[in-house]
Amino acid sequence: MDVVVLVKYVPDPTGTPKLGEDFLVVREGTDGTLDPGDEYAVEAGLRTVEAHGGEVTLVSMGPEVAMSAIRKGLSMGAHRGVLVTDPALRGADALATARVLAAAVSRRPFDVIFTGSESTDGYTGTVPMAVAGLLGIPALTFARKVEVGEGAVRIERQTDLGYDVIEAPIPALVSVTASAAEPRYATLKGIMAAKSKPVEQLSLADLGLDPATVAPTQRVLGITPAPSKGAGEIVQDGDGAVARIVDLLVEAKVI
Amino acid sequence: MGAVWVYAELGPDGPLPSALELLTKARALSDEVAAVALGPGAGAAAETLGEYGAGTVYAGEDPAFAEVVGQAAAHALAGLVVEHHPSLILFPSSQEGRDVAGRLQAALGSTLLSNATDVVALDRAVTQIFGDTQIVEVALEGPEPRLVLMRPKVVAAEPSGGRAAVRPVELALPADLPLARRVERHAEAASGPKLEEARVVVSGGRGMQDPSNLALLDRLAKAIGNAAVGATRAIVDAGWVPYHYQVGQTGKTVKPDVYLAFGISGATQHVVGMKGSKRIVAVNKDPDAPIFSLADLGVVGDALAILPKLIEEVERRKSAG
Ligand SMILES: Cc1cc2nc3c(=O)[nH]c(=O)nc-3n(C[C@H](O)[C@H](O)[C@H](O)COP(=O)(O)OP(=O)(O)OC[C@H]3O[C@@H](n4cnc5c(N)ncnc54)[C@H](O)[C@@H]3O)c2cc1C
Protein backbone atom coordinates (compact mmCIF):
# COMPACT_ATOMS: atom_id res chain seq x y z
CA MET A 1 0.00 0.00 0.00
CA ASP A 2 1.34 3.45 -0.93
CA VAL A 3 0.74 5.83 1.94
CA VAL A 4 1.42 9.56 1.91
CA VAL A 5 1.52 11.71 5.05
CA LEU A 6 1.37 15.51 4.80
CA VAL A 7 3.66 16.94 7.44
CA LYS A 8 4.21 20.57 8.30
CA TYR A 9 7.21 22.21 9.86
CA VAL A 10 6.12 24.68 12.54
CA PRO A 11 7.97 27.03 14.89
CA ASP A 12 8.50 25.39 18.28
CA PRO A 13 4.99 25.44 19.82
CA THR A 14 6.38 26.09 23.31
CA GLY A 15 8.25 29.20 22.14
CA THR A 16 6.85 32.66 21.36
CA PRO A 17 6.35 33.03 17.62
CA LYS A 18 7.66 36.18 15.97
CA LEU A 19 6.38 38.20 13.04
CA GLY A 20 8.77 39.83 10.58
CA GLU A 21 8.45 43.30 9.06
CA ASP A 22 6.46 41.76 6.23
CA PHE A 23 3.88 40.40 8.73
CA LEU A 24 4.93 36.82 8.01
CA VAL A 25 5.86 34.35 10.74
CA VAL A 26 9.63 34.12 11.04
CA ARG A 27 10.46 30.49 10.20
CA GLU A 28 14.20 30.74 9.55
CA GLY A 29 16.64 30.92 12.41
CA THR A 30 14.00 29.96 14.98
CA ASP A 31 13.64 26.54 16.53
CA GLY A 32 11.16 24.45 14.65
CA THR A 33 9.74 20.99 14.65
CA LEU A 34 7.39 18.52 13.03
CA ASP A 35 3.90 19.75 13.90
CA PRO A 36 2.85 17.66 16.96
CA GLY A 37 -0.59 17.19 15.38
CA ASP A 38 1.02 15.63 12.31
CA GLU A 39 2.81 13.02 14.44
CA TYR A 40 -0.60 11.34 14.79
CA ALA A 41 -0.87 11.27 11.01
CA VAL A 42 2.61 9.73 10.71
CA GLU A 43 1.62 7.11 13.29
CA ALA A 44 -1.56 6.26 11.37
CA GLY A 45 0.50 5.94 8.19
CA LEU A 46 3.05 3.65 9.81
CA ARG A 47 0.35 1.39 11.26
CA THR A 48 -1.28 1.14 7.85
CA VAL A 49 1.87 -0.16 6.15
CA GLU A 50 2.64 -2.42 9.10
CA ALA A 51 -0.74 -4.08 8.54
CA HIS A 52 -0.81 -4.07 4.75
CA GLY A 53 2.78 -3.71 3.60
CA GLY A 54 4.05 -0.86 1.46
CA GLU A 55 5.78 2.42 2.17
CA VAL A 56 5.13 5.78 3.77
CA THR A 57 6.14 8.92 1.90
CA LEU A 58 6.20 12.20 3.81
CA VAL A 59 5.32 15.31 1.82
CA SER A 60 5.92 18.80 3.12
CA MET A 61 5.94 22.34 1.80
CA GLY A 62 8.13 24.83 3.61
CA PRO A 63 11.51 26.52 3.83
CA GLU A 64 14.68 24.43 3.67
CA VAL A 65 14.76 24.06 7.46
CA ALA A 66 11.49 22.11 7.11
CA MET A 67 13.72 19.18 6.19
CA SER A 68 14.07 18.65 9.95
CA ALA A 69 10.35 17.85 10.21
CA ILE A 70 10.75 15.27 7.46
CA ARG A 71 13.79 13.81 9.24
CA LYS A 72 11.76 13.45 12.41
CA GLY A 73 9.06 11.51 10.55
CA LEU A 74 11.69 9.34 8.87
CA SER A 75 13.23 8.55 12.24
CA MET A 76 9.79 7.43 13.45
CA GLY A 77 9.85 4.92 10.58
CA ALA A 78 8.58 6.58 7.39
CA HIS A 79 10.42 5.50 4.25
CA ARG A 80 11.03 8.59 2.12
CA GLY A 81 10.44 12.30 2.05
CA VAL A 82 9.56 15.04 -0.42
CA LEU A 83 10.07 18.70 0.44
CA VAL A 84 8.72 21.39 -1.83
CA THR A 85 10.60 24.59 -1.25
CA ASP A 86 10.72 27.68 -3.42
CA PRO A 87 11.27 31.40 -2.79
CA ALA A 88 7.94 32.06 -4.52
CA LEU A 89 6.16 30.14 -1.73
CA ARG A 90 7.06 32.57 1.04
CA GLY A 91 3.79 33.63 2.60
CA ALA A 92 1.81 30.97 0.71
CA ASP A 93 -1.84 30.91 1.80
CA ALA A 94 -4.18 27.95 2.19
CA LEU A 95 -5.02 27.77 -1.52
CA ALA A 96 -1.38 27.90 -2.63
CA THR A 97 -0.44 25.31 0.00
CA ALA A 98 -3.17 22.94 -1.14
CA ARG A 99 -2.21 23.37 -4.81
CA VAL A 100 1.45 22.63 -4.12
CA LEU A 101 0.73 19.62 -1.89
CA ALA A 102 -1.77 18.19 -4.39
CA ALA A 103 0.75 18.58 -7.22
CA ALA A 104 3.52 16.95 -5.16
CA VAL A 105 1.32 14.02 -4.12
CA SER A 106 0.00 13.32 -7.59
CA ARG A 107 3.44 12.65 -9.04
CA ARG A 108 3.13 9.03 -7.92
CA PRO A 109 0.25 6.63 -7.38
CA PHE A 110 -1.04 6.53 -3.80
CA ASP A 111 -3.72 4.72 -1.79
CA VAL A 112 -4.22 6.75 1.37
CA ILE A 113 -3.11 10.26 2.37
CA PHE A 114 -2.99 11.02 6.10
CA THR A 115 -2.94 14.57 7.49
CA GLY A 116 -3.40 16.34 10.81
CA SER A 117 -6.66 18.18 11.50
CA GLU A 118 -5.20 21.65 11.84
CA SER A 119 -1.69 22.97 11.98
CA THR A 120 -0.39 24.26 15.30
CA ASP A 121 0.84 27.58 13.92
CA GLY A 122 -1.67 28.47 11.22
CA TYR A 123 -4.69 26.35 12.14
CA THR A 124 -6.46 27.07 8.90
CA GLY A 125 -7.95 23.62 9.22
CA THR A 126 -9.04 23.36 5.60
CA VAL A 127 -5.88 22.35 3.76
CA PRO A 128 -6.72 18.60 3.90
CA MET A 129 -10.19 19.13 2.38
CA ALA A 130 -8.80 21.40 -0.33
CA VAL A 131 -6.07 18.88 -1.20
CA ALA A 132 -8.70 16.11 -1.48
CA GLY A 133 -10.86 18.40 -3.62
CA LEU A 134 -8.00 19.16 -6.00
CA LEU A 135 -7.15 15.45 -6.29
CA GLY A 136 -10.82 14.50 -6.80
CA ILE A 137 -10.81 12.01 -3.92
CA PRO A 138 -13.05 11.62 -0.86
CA ALA A 139 -11.89 12.98 2.51
CA LEU A 140 -12.64 11.25 5.80
CA THR A 141 -11.99 14.02 8.29
CA PHE A 142 -11.54 14.34 12.08
CA ALA A 143 -10.82 10.66 12.60
CA ARG A 144 -10.36 9.40 16.14
CA LYS A 145 -10.01 5.84 14.84
CA VAL A 146 -8.91 4.58 11.42
CA GLU A 147 -9.36 1.19 9.78
CA VAL A 148 -7.84 0.70 6.36
CA GLY A 149 -9.26 -2.37 4.63
CA GLU A 150 -9.16 -3.86 1.16
CA GLY A 151 -10.06 -1.06 -1.20
CA ALA A 152 -11.83 1.01 1.44
CA VAL A 153 -11.25 3.13 4.55
CA ARG A 154 -13.54 3.38 7.53
CA ILE A 155 -13.12 5.91 10.32
CA GLU A 156 -14.79 7.05 13.49
CA ARG A 157 -15.23 10.78 13.15
CA GLN A 158 -15.51 12.63 16.43
CA THR A 159 -18.57 14.88 16.56
CA ASP A 160 -20.23 17.31 18.95
CA LEU A 161 -22.63 14.57 20.00
CA GLY A 162 -20.45 11.48 19.94
CA TYR A 163 -19.07 9.96 16.76
CA ASP A 164 -20.06 9.08 13.21
CA VAL A 165 -18.79 6.18 11.13
CA ILE A 166 -17.59 7.29 7.69
CA GLU A 167 -16.63 5.03 4.80
CA ALA A 168 -15.01 5.71 1.45
CA PRO A 169 -13.28 3.82 -1.32
CA ILE A 170 -9.51 4.10 -1.76
CA PRO A 171 -7.74 6.31 -2.81
CA ALA A 172 -8.84 8.67 -0.07
CA LEU A 173 -7.55 11.29 2.34
CA VAL A 174 -7.90 10.84 6.11
CA SER A 175 -7.33 13.65 8.63
CA VAL A 176 -6.69 12.44 12.16
CA THR A 177 -7.19 14.07 15.56
CA ALA A 178 -4.99 13.74 18.62
CA SER A 179 -7.35 11.05 19.93
CA ALA A 180 -6.15 8.69 17.18
CA ALA A 181 -3.25 6.29 17.85
CA GLU A 182 -0.53 7.66 20.17
CA PRO A 183 2.60 8.50 18.11
CA ARG A 184 5.65 6.33 18.73
CA TYR A 185 8.97 7.79 19.80
CA ALA A 186 11.88 7.77 17.40
CA THR A 187 14.45 5.23 18.56
CA LEU A 188 18.17 5.80 18.28
CA LYS A 189 18.23 3.15 15.57
CA GLY A 190 15.44 5.01 13.77
CA ILE A 191 17.32 8.28 13.97
CA MET A 192 20.46 6.67 12.51
CA ALA A 193 18.46 4.93 9.76
CA ALA A 194 16.72 8.19 8.83
CA LYS A 195 20.01 9.69 7.70
CA SER A 196 20.25 7.36 4.73
CA LYS A 197 16.60 7.45 3.65
CA PRO A 198 15.85 9.11 0.32
CA VAL A 199 14.62 12.72 0.44
CA GLU A 200 13.80 14.76 -2.63
CA GLN A 201 13.76 18.53 -2.69
CA LEU A 202 11.54 20.04 -5.37
CA SER A 203 10.91 23.54 -6.67
CA LEU A 204 7.72 24.89 -8.23
CA ALA A 205 9.30 24.37 -11.65
CA ASP A 206 9.94 20.70 -10.80
CA LEU A 207 6.20 20.38 -10.12
CA GLY A 208 5.36 22.23 -13.32
CA LEU A 209 3.52 24.90 -11.34
CA ASP A 210 3.43 28.48 -12.59
CA PRO A 211 4.26 30.93 -9.74
CA ALA A 212 1.05 32.82 -10.66
CA THR A 213 -1.04 29.88 -9.40
CA VAL A 214 0.48 30.22 -5.93
CA ALA A 215 0.42 34.01 -5.61
CA PRO A 216 -1.05 35.01 -2.23
CA THR A 217 -4.72 36.00 -2.25
CA GLN A 218 -4.54 37.68 1.15
CA ARG A 219 -2.66 40.74 2.33
CA VAL A 220 -2.15 41.78 5.93
CA LEU A 221 -3.22 45.40 6.31
CA GLY A 222 -2.18 45.85 9.90
CA ILE A 223 -1.55 44.20 13.24
CA THR A 224 -2.48 45.69 16.60
CA PRO A 225 -2.06 44.20 20.06
CA ALA A 226 -5.35 42.95 21.54
CA PRO A 227 -6.44 44.76 24.70
CA SER A 228 -5.70 42.42 27.59
CA LYS A 229 -8.15 41.89 30.37
CA GLY A 230 -6.66 42.87 33.72
CA ALA A 231 -6.21 40.03 36.18
CA GLY A 232 -8.61 39.87 39.10
CA GLU A 233 -8.15 38.90 42.69
CA ILE A 234 -5.82 36.05 43.65
CA VAL A 235 -6.24 34.32 47.01
CA GLN A 236 -4.52 31.38 48.72
CA ASP A 237 -6.54 28.32 49.62
CA GLY A 238 -7.48 28.69 53.24
CA ASP A 239 -8.01 32.48 53.13
CA GLY A 240 -11.74 31.98 52.93
CA ALA A 241 -11.24 30.90 49.34
CA VAL A 242 -14.20 28.53 49.26
CA ALA A 243 -16.55 31.18 50.66
CA ARG A 244 -15.23 33.71 48.10
CA ILE A 245 -16.04 31.33 45.22
CA VAL A 246 -19.55 30.80 46.53
CA ASP A 247 -20.01 34.58 47.01
CA LEU A 248 -19.12 35.02 43.36
CA LEU A 249 -21.69 32.40 42.34
CA VAL A 250 -24.28 34.26 44.39
CA GLU A 251 -23.30 37.64 42.84
CA ALA A 252 -23.66 36.07 39.42
CA LYS A 253 -27.14 34.85 40.47
CA VAL A 254 -26.41 31.29 39.40
CA ILE A 255 -27.23 29.77 42.79
CA MET B 1 -23.01 45.99 -3.83
CA GLY B 2 -22.27 42.27 -3.90
CA ALA B 3 -24.36 39.61 -2.23
CA VAL B 4 -23.28 37.97 1.01
CA TRP B 5 -24.23 34.35 1.56
CA VAL B 6 -24.26 32.32 4.74
CA TYR B 7 -23.67 28.59 4.83
CA ALA B 8 -26.40 27.70 7.33
CA GLU B 9 -25.51 24.49 9.13
CA LEU B 10 -28.53 22.42 10.15
CA GLY B 11 -28.93 20.42 13.35
CA PRO B 12 -31.68 18.02 14.41
CA ASP B 13 -33.74 20.98 15.68
CA GLY B 14 -33.27 23.35 12.75
CA PRO B 15 -30.55 25.87 11.93
CA LEU B 16 -27.60 25.91 14.36
CA PRO B 17 -26.92 29.13 16.32
CA SER B 18 -23.93 29.81 14.05
CA ALA B 19 -26.31 30.32 11.09
CA LEU B 20 -28.20 33.07 12.92
CA GLU B 21 -24.97 34.74 14.09
CA LEU B 22 -23.57 34.74 10.56
CA LEU B 23 -26.81 36.13 9.10
CA THR B 24 -26.71 38.98 11.61
CA LYS B 25 -23.17 39.78 10.43
CA ALA B 26 -24.14 39.41 6.75
CA ARG B 27 -26.92 42.01 7.14
CA ALA B 28 -24.36 44.55 8.34
CA LEU B 29 -22.32 43.97 5.18
CA SER B 30 -24.88 43.88 2.39
CA ASP B 31 -28.53 44.46 1.50
CA GLU B 32 -28.47 41.27 -0.48
CA VAL B 33 -28.26 38.38 1.98
CA ALA B 34 -28.95 34.72 1.24
CA ALA B 35 -28.62 31.54 3.25
CA VAL B 36 -27.69 28.17 1.80
CA ALA B 37 -29.26 25.33 3.81
CA LEU B 38 -28.54 21.81 2.62
CA GLY B 39 -29.96 18.63 4.11
CA PRO B 40 -33.27 17.26 5.34
CA GLY B 41 -35.16 20.06 7.13
CA ALA B 42 -33.70 22.79 4.91
CA GLY B 43 -37.11 24.01 3.75
CA ALA B 44 -38.48 24.12 7.28
CA ALA B 45 -35.40 26.09 8.39
CA ALA B 46 -36.14 28.85 5.88
CA GLU B 47 -38.59 30.64 8.14
CA THR B 48 -36.05 31.09 10.95
CA LEU B 49 -33.29 31.97 8.48
CA GLY B 50 -35.58 34.66 7.01
CA GLU B 51 -36.29 36.04 10.48
CA TYR B 52 -32.56 36.57 10.97
CA GLY B 53 -32.03 38.32 7.67
CA ALA B 54 -31.89 35.91 4.74
CA GLY B 55 -33.78 37.42 1.79
CA THR B 56 -33.38 34.19 -0.11
CA VAL B 57 -32.86 30.68 1.18
CA TYR B 58 -31.37 28.17 -1.23
CA ALA B 59 -32.77 24.99 0.27
CA GLY B 60 -31.72 21.46 -0.67
CA GLU B 61 -33.65 18.62 0.94
CA ASP B 62 -31.72 15.72 -0.63
CA PRO B 63 -30.69 13.26 2.14
CA ALA B 64 -27.33 12.89 0.37
CA PHE B 65 -26.39 16.34 1.70
CA ALA B 66 -26.36 14.90 5.22
CA GLU B 67 -24.92 11.57 4.22
CA VAL B 68 -22.00 12.60 2.00
CA VAL B 69 -19.24 14.38 3.89
CA GLY B 70 -18.45 17.79 2.38
CA GLN B 71 -18.58 16.77 -1.25
CA ALA B 72 -22.34 17.07 -1.86
CA ALA B 73 -22.69 20.50 -0.28
CA ALA B 74 -19.55 21.82 -1.96
CA HIS B 75 -20.75 20.54 -5.33
CA ALA B 76 -24.16 22.19 -4.99
CA LEU B 77 -22.64 25.44 -3.66
CA ALA B 78 -20.18 25.62 -6.54
CA GLY B 79 -23.14 25.37 -8.94
CA LEU B 80 -25.06 28.11 -7.11
CA VAL B 81 -22.00 30.37 -7.11
CA VAL B 82 -21.56 30.06 -10.87
CA GLU B 83 -25.22 30.93 -11.35
CA HIS B 84 -25.59 33.82 -8.87
CA HIS B 85 -22.08 35.27 -8.24
CA PRO B 86 -22.08 36.16 -4.52
CA SER B 87 -19.15 38.33 -3.35
CA LEU B 88 -18.62 36.71 0.01
CA ILE B 89 -19.68 33.47 1.69
CA LEU B 90 -19.57 33.13 5.47
CA PHE B 91 -19.10 29.69 7.02
CA PRO B 92 -19.04 28.55 10.64
CA SER B 93 -15.62 27.33 11.88
CA SER B 94 -17.16 23.92 12.55
CA GLN B 95 -16.13 20.55 11.18
CA GLU B 96 -18.86 20.73 8.53
CA GLY B 97 -18.00 24.36 7.72
CA ARG B 98 -14.41 23.32 7.15
CA ASP B 99 -15.32 20.22 5.09
CA VAL B 100 -17.49 22.29 2.76
CA ALA B 101 -15.41 25.49 2.54
CA GLY B 102 -12.12 23.64 1.95
CA ARG B 103 -13.58 21.73 -0.96
CA LEU B 104 -15.36 24.76 -2.35
CA GLN B 105 -12.07 26.62 -2.31
CA ALA B 106 -10.47 23.86 -4.36
CA ALA B 107 -13.33 24.02 -6.88
CA LEU B 108 -13.41 27.82 -7.22
CA GLY B 109 -9.84 28.94 -6.55
CA SER B 110 -11.18 31.49 -4.07
CA THR B 111 -9.32 32.89 -1.12
CA LEU B 112 -10.28 31.49 2.29
CA LEU B 113 -9.73 32.94 5.75
CA SER B 114 -10.22 30.75 8.83
CA ASN B 115 -10.90 31.69 12.45
CA ALA B 116 -12.17 35.17 11.59
CA THR B 117 -13.36 37.22 14.55
CA ASP B 118 -14.98 39.90 12.38
CA VAL B 119 -15.70 40.85 8.79
CA VAL B 120 -15.59 44.59 8.15
CA ALA B 121 -16.22 44.73 4.39
CA LEU B 122 -16.84 42.37 1.51
CA ASP B 123 -13.08 42.10 1.04
CA ARG B 124 -11.79 42.70 4.56
CA ALA B 125 -11.79 40.47 7.60
CA VAL B 126 -10.20 40.36 11.02
CA THR B 127 -8.61 37.48 12.84
CA GLN B 128 -6.56 37.10 16.01
CA ILE B 129 -3.31 35.18 16.28
CA PHE B 130 -0.76 34.04 18.84
CA GLY B 131 -3.33 33.14 21.46
CA ASP B 132 -5.44 36.17 20.57
CA THR B 133 -2.75 38.59 21.66
CA GLN B 134 -2.58 40.20 18.20
CA ILE B 135 -5.44 41.48 16.04
CA VAL B 136 -4.79 41.13 12.32
CA GLU B 137 -6.74 42.86 9.57
CA VAL B 138 -6.58 41.04 6.25
CA ALA B 139 -7.48 42.15 2.71
CA LEU B 140 -9.15 39.34 0.76
CA GLU B 141 -8.10 39.28 -2.88
CA GLY B 142 -8.42 37.07 -5.92
CA PRO B 143 -11.62 35.94 -7.58
CA GLU B 144 -15.02 36.27 -5.85
CA PRO B 145 -16.60 34.89 -3.81
CA ARG B 146 -14.24 35.26 -0.87
CA LEU B 147 -14.70 32.54 1.75
CA VAL B 148 -14.53 33.38 5.44
CA LEU B 149 -14.92 30.93 8.33
CA MET B 150 -16.00 32.77 11.46
CA ARG B 151 -15.44 31.69 15.03
CA PRO B 152 -18.56 30.84 17.01
CA LYS B 153 -20.17 33.47 19.23
CA VAL B 154 -18.20 36.46 17.96
CA VAL B 155 -21.48 38.01 16.79
CA ALA B 156 -24.66 38.11 18.88
CA ALA B 157 -27.59 36.86 16.77
CA GLU B 158 -30.39 39.42 16.39
CA PRO B 159 -33.59 38.86 14.42
CA SER B 160 -34.45 41.27 11.62
CA GLY B 161 -38.05 40.10 11.38
CA GLY B 162 -37.67 39.43 7.67
CA ARG B 163 -39.04 36.71 5.42
CA ALA B 164 -37.13 34.61 2.97
CA ALA B 165 -38.04 33.50 -0.52
CA VAL B 166 -37.24 29.81 -0.80
CA ARG B 167 -35.44 28.50 -3.87
CA PRO B 168 -35.08 24.72 -4.04
CA VAL B 169 -31.66 23.24 -4.77
CA GLU B 170 -31.40 19.92 -6.59
CA LEU B 171 -28.35 17.74 -6.13
CA ALA B 172 -26.83 16.12 -9.20
CA LEU B 173 -23.54 14.57 -8.16
CA PRO B 174 -21.47 13.11 -11.01
CA ALA B 175 -22.20 9.37 -10.99
CA ASP B 176 -18.54 8.37 -11.03
CA LEU B 177 -17.48 10.59 -8.11
CA PRO B 178 -15.97 8.50 -5.28
CA LEU B 179 -17.67 9.59 -2.05
CA ALA B 180 -17.08 9.58 1.69
CA ARG B 181 -20.38 8.51 3.27
CA ARG B 182 -21.67 8.71 6.81
CA VAL B 183 -22.99 5.23 7.51
CA GLU B 184 -23.69 5.46 11.25
CA ARG B 185 -24.27 8.19 13.82
CA HIS B 186 -23.70 7.60 17.53
CA ALA B 187 -24.73 9.98 20.28
CA GLU B 188 -22.80 9.64 23.52
CA ALA B 189 -25.56 11.55 25.23
CA ALA B 190 -24.66 13.66 28.22
CA SER B 191 -27.28 14.39 30.82
CA GLY B 192 -27.95 17.92 32.04
CA PRO B 193 -27.71 21.18 30.09
CA LYS B 194 -25.58 21.51 26.97
CA LEU B 195 -22.09 22.91 27.40
CA GLU B 196 -22.81 25.87 25.09
CA GLU B 197 -26.07 26.71 26.81
CA ALA B 198 -25.36 26.17 30.51
CA ARG B 199 -25.17 29.26 32.75
CA VAL B 200 -22.22 27.73 34.60
CA VAL B 201 -19.41 25.60 33.18
CA VAL B 202 -17.27 23.54 35.54
CA SER B 203 -14.13 22.43 33.68
CA GLY B 204 -11.23 20.21 34.59
CA GLY B 205 -7.73 19.74 33.21
CA ARG B 206 -4.76 17.53 33.78
CA GLY B 207 -4.46 18.93 37.31
CA MET B 208 -7.44 16.75 38.24
CA GLN B 209 -4.79 14.00 38.37
CA ASP B 210 -6.94 10.98 37.60
CA PRO B 211 -10.17 10.31 35.70
CA SER B 212 -11.84 9.03 38.86
CA ASN B 213 -11.57 12.53 40.36
CA LEU B 214 -13.77 13.97 37.63
CA ALA B 215 -16.81 12.81 39.62
CA LEU B 216 -16.09 15.83 41.84
CA LEU B 217 -16.79 18.12 38.86
CA ASP B 218 -20.09 16.33 38.19
CA ARG B 219 -21.06 16.69 41.82
CA LEU B 220 -20.25 20.40 41.85
CA ALA B 221 -22.21 20.93 38.61
CA LYS B 222 -25.18 19.12 40.10
CA ALA B 223 -24.96 21.11 43.34
CA ILE B 224 -24.94 24.42 41.42
CA GLY B 225 -27.70 23.39 39.00
CA ASN B 226 -27.93 24.48 35.33
CA ALA B 227 -24.23 23.73 35.07
CA ALA B 228 -22.32 21.60 32.55
CA VAL B 229 -18.93 19.92 32.79
CA GLY B 230 -16.17 20.82 30.32
CA ALA B 231 -12.59 19.70 29.80
CA THR B 232 -9.26 20.60 28.27
CA ARG B 233 -7.93 18.83 25.25
CA ALA B 234 -5.19 17.31 27.41
CA ILE B 235 -7.71 15.11 29.23
CA VAL B 236 -9.82 14.47 26.13
CA ASP B 237 -6.75 13.16 24.29
CA ALA B 238 -5.87 11.10 27.34
CA GLY B 239 -9.28 9.42 27.04
CA TRP B 240 -10.66 10.65 30.39
CA VAL B 241 -13.75 12.19 28.74
CA PRO B 242 -15.20 12.17 25.20
CA TYR B 243 -14.43 14.93 22.71
CA HIS B 244 -17.78 16.66 23.17
CA TYR B 245 -16.55 17.91 26.55
CA GLN B 246 -13.68 19.83 24.98
CA VAL B 247 -13.57 23.60 25.35
CA GLY B 248 -11.20 25.62 23.17
CA GLN B 249 -9.94 26.36 19.73
CA THR B 250 -10.63 22.87 18.45
CA GLY B 251 -13.56 22.22 20.76
CA LYS B 252 -16.51 24.29 21.90
CA THR B 253 -16.73 28.00 22.55
CA VAL B 254 -18.62 28.79 25.73
CA LYS B 255 -19.71 32.10 27.24
CA PRO B 256 -21.43 31.18 30.51
CA ASP B 257 -22.15 33.53 33.40
CA VAL B 258 -19.48 31.72 35.40
CA TYR B 259 -16.62 29.50 34.19
CA LEU B 260 -14.82 27.49 36.86
CA ALA B 261 -11.44 26.03 35.86
CA PHE B 262 -9.90 23.31 38.03
CA GLY B 263 -6.32 22.18 37.34
CA ILE B 264 -6.20 23.96 33.98
CA SER B 265 -3.00 25.76 33.01
CA GLY B 266 -4.64 28.26 30.66
CA ALA B 267 -2.97 27.40 27.34
CA THR B 268 -3.99 29.84 24.64
CA GLN B 269 -5.88 27.18 22.68
CA HIS B 270 -8.06 26.51 25.71
CA VAL B 271 -8.51 30.16 26.60
CA VAL B 272 -9.86 31.02 23.14
CA GLY B 273 -12.89 28.88 23.89
CA MET B 274 -13.78 30.35 27.31
CA LYS B 275 -12.39 33.87 27.68
CA GLY B 276 -15.77 35.36 26.72
CA SER B 277 -17.27 34.02 29.97
CA LYS B 278 -18.76 36.76 32.18
CA ARG B 279 -16.88 35.65 35.29
CA ILE B 280 -13.91 33.29 35.48
CA VAL B 281 -12.78 31.40 38.58
CA ALA B 282 -9.55 29.39 38.47
CA VAL B 283 -8.12 26.94 40.96
CA ASN B 284 -4.51 25.91 40.33
CA LYS B 285 -1.57 24.78 42.46
CA ASP B 286 0.86 26.90 40.49
CA PRO B 287 0.68 30.65 41.34
CA ASP B 288 2.25 31.41 37.95
CA ALA B 289 -0.31 29.46 35.90
CA PRO B 290 -1.35 31.61 32.90
CA ILE B 291 -5.05 31.01 33.66
CA PHE B 292 -4.71 33.44 36.60
CA SER B 293 -4.06 36.33 34.21
CA LEU B 294 -7.66 36.19 33.05
CA ALA B 295 -9.41 34.97 36.19
CA ASP B 296 -11.70 37.34 38.09
CA LEU B 297 -11.03 35.16 41.11
CA GLY B 298 -7.98 32.94 41.32
CA VAL B 299 -7.37 30.43 44.08
CA VAL B 300 -3.87 29.05 44.54
CA GLY B 301 -4.37 25.58 45.93
CA ASP B 302 -5.07 21.90 45.35
CA ALA B 303 -8.23 21.41 43.30
CA LEU B 304 -8.81 17.97 44.80
CA ALA B 305 -8.81 19.42 48.32
CA ILE B 306 -10.94 22.46 47.47
CA LEU B 307 -13.66 20.72 45.46
CA PRO B 308 -15.25 18.70 48.30
CA LYS B 309 -15.32 21.80 50.53
CA LEU B 310 -16.80 23.85 47.71
CA ILE B 311 -19.53 21.29 46.98
CA GLU B 312 -20.46 21.25 50.65
CA GLU B 313 -20.54 25.07 50.89
CA VAL B 314 -22.70 25.41 47.75
CA GLU B 315 -25.15 22.86 49.13
CA ARG B 316 -25.20 24.59 52.52
CA ARG B 317 -25.88 28.06 51.06
CA LYS B 318 -28.54 26.73 48.71
CA SER B 319 -30.41 25.01 51.52
CA ALA B 320 -30.02 28.14 53.65
CA GLY B 321 -31.81 29.78 50.69
C1 LIG C 1 -3.68 23.00 17.31
C2 LIG C 1 -3.99 22.85 18.78
C3 LIG C 1 -5.29 22.95 19.20
C4 LIG C 1 -5.62 22.83 20.57
N1 LIG C 1 -6.92 22.94 20.95
C5 LIG C 1 -7.23 22.89 22.26
C6 LIG C 1 -8.59 23.03 22.70
O1 LIG C 1 -9.53 23.17 21.91
N2 LIG C 1 -8.83 22.98 24.05
C7 LIG C 1 -7.84 22.80 24.97
O2 LIG C 1 -8.14 22.78 26.16
N3 LIG C 1 -6.57 22.63 24.57
C8 LIG C 1 -6.24 22.66 23.24
N4 LIG C 1 -4.94 22.47 22.87
C9 LIG C 1 -3.97 22.01 23.88
C10 LIG C 1 -3.41 23.14 24.73
O3 LIG C 1 -2.30 23.69 24.09
C11 LIG C 1 -2.95 22.59 26.11
O4 LIG C 1 -2.05 21.54 25.90
C12 LIG C 1 -4.08 22.08 27.01
O5 LIG C 1 -5.14 23.03 27.04
C13 LIG C 1 -3.54 21.85 28.40
O6 LIG C 1 -4.51 21.24 29.20
P1 LIG C 1 -4.44 21.28 30.79
O7 LIG C 1 -4.54 22.71 31.22
O8 LIG C 1 -5.46 20.32 31.25
O9 LIG C 1 -3.04 20.64 31.12
P2 LIG C 1 -1.67 21.27 31.61
O10 LIG C 1 -1.24 22.35 30.72
O11 LIG C 1 -0.78 20.12 31.85
O12 LIG C 1 -2.03 21.97 33.00
C14 LIG C 1 -2.36 21.30 34.17
C15 LIG C 1 -2.45 22.35 35.25
O13 LIG C 1 -2.92 21.74 36.44
C16 LIG C 1 -2.24 22.30 37.55
N5 LIG C 1 -2.34 21.33 38.64
C17 LIG C 1 -1.70 20.14 38.79
N6 LIG C 1 -2.14 19.50 39.88
C18 LIG C 1 -3.07 20.28 40.46
C19 LIG C 1 -3.88 20.17 41.61
N7 LIG C 1 -3.85 19.08 42.40
N8 LIG C 1 -4.73 21.18 41.90
C20 LIG C 1 -4.78 22.28 41.12
N9 LIG C 1 -4.03 22.44 40.01
C21 LIG C 1 -3.20 21.45 39.67
C22 LIG C 1 -0.85 22.57 37.06
O14 LIG C 1 -0.24 23.59 37.82
C23 LIG C 1 -1.11 23.02 35.60
O15 LIG C 1 -1.26 24.42 35.52
C24 LIG C 1 -4.60 22.58 21.52
C25 LIG C 1 -3.28 22.48 21.09
C26 LIG C 1 -2.97 22.60 19.75
C27 LIG C 1 -1.53 22.49 19.33
Ligand SMILES: Nc1ncnc2c1ncn2[C@@H]1O[C@H](COP(=O)(O)O)[C@@H](O)[C@H]1O
Ligand atom coordinates in the same frame (compact mmCIF):
# COMPACT_ATOMS: atom_id res chain seq x y z
N1 LIG D 1 2.96 23.39 4.44
C1 LIG D 1 2.45 22.16 4.65
N2 LIG D 1 3.17 21.05 4.34
C2 LIG D 1 2.66 19.81 4.55
N3 LIG D 1 1.45 19.59 5.09
C3 LIG D 1 0.69 20.65 5.41
C4 LIG D 1 1.13 21.99 5.21
N4 LIG D 1 0.16 22.82 5.63
C5 LIG D 1 -0.86 22.04 6.07
N5 LIG D 1 -0.55 20.72 5.94
C6 LIG D 1 -1.36 19.54 6.34
O1 LIG D 1 -2.70 19.97 6.56
C7 LIG D 1 -3.06 19.79 7.95
C8 LIG D 1 -3.96 20.92 8.39
O2 LIG D 1 -3.28 22.15 8.27
P1 LIG D 1 -3.99 23.56 8.17
O3 LIG D 1 -5.17 23.42 7.26
O4 LIG D 1 -2.94 24.50 7.65
O5 LIG D 1 -4.45 23.93 9.55
C9 LIG D 1 -1.74 19.69 8.68
O6 LIG D 1 -1.91 18.97 9.89
C10 LIG D 1 -0.86 18.97 7.66
O7 LIG D 1 -1.11 17.56 7.66
